[in-house]
Amino acid sequence: MYQKHCDQCHRSSFSSSELGGWLCPVCGKDLTKYPFFDAMTLERIHIKAIPYHKKIEKYTFKHIR
Numbered sequence: 128m129y130q131k132h133c134d135q136c137h138r139s140s141f142s143s144s145e146l147g148g149w150l151c152p153v154c155g156k157d158l159t160k161y162p163f164f165d166a167m168t169l170e171r172i173h174i175k176a177i178p179y180h181k182k183i184e185k186y187t188f189k190h191i192r
């Protein structure tokens with residue numbers, strides 16, 4: 128699970144996927160280029176290499192379950 132923070136309405140939004148666009152569900156601001164944070168640890172996630180962030184996705188998925 129990923130988290131992004133909207134600097135327009137100051138709300139956090141969540142998504143299970145890093146793919147595609149990301150619009151703030153509250154105010155509709157485009158957060159696609161904003162940094163990802165791990166929704167569990169709130170650590171910033173640097174998404175570049177595909178094999179690496181697929182590992183993170185599995186890791187967080189296990190924690191949620």
Ligand SMILES: [Zn+2]
Pocket residue numbers: 133134135136137138151152153154155156
């Ligand atoms: Zn917003």
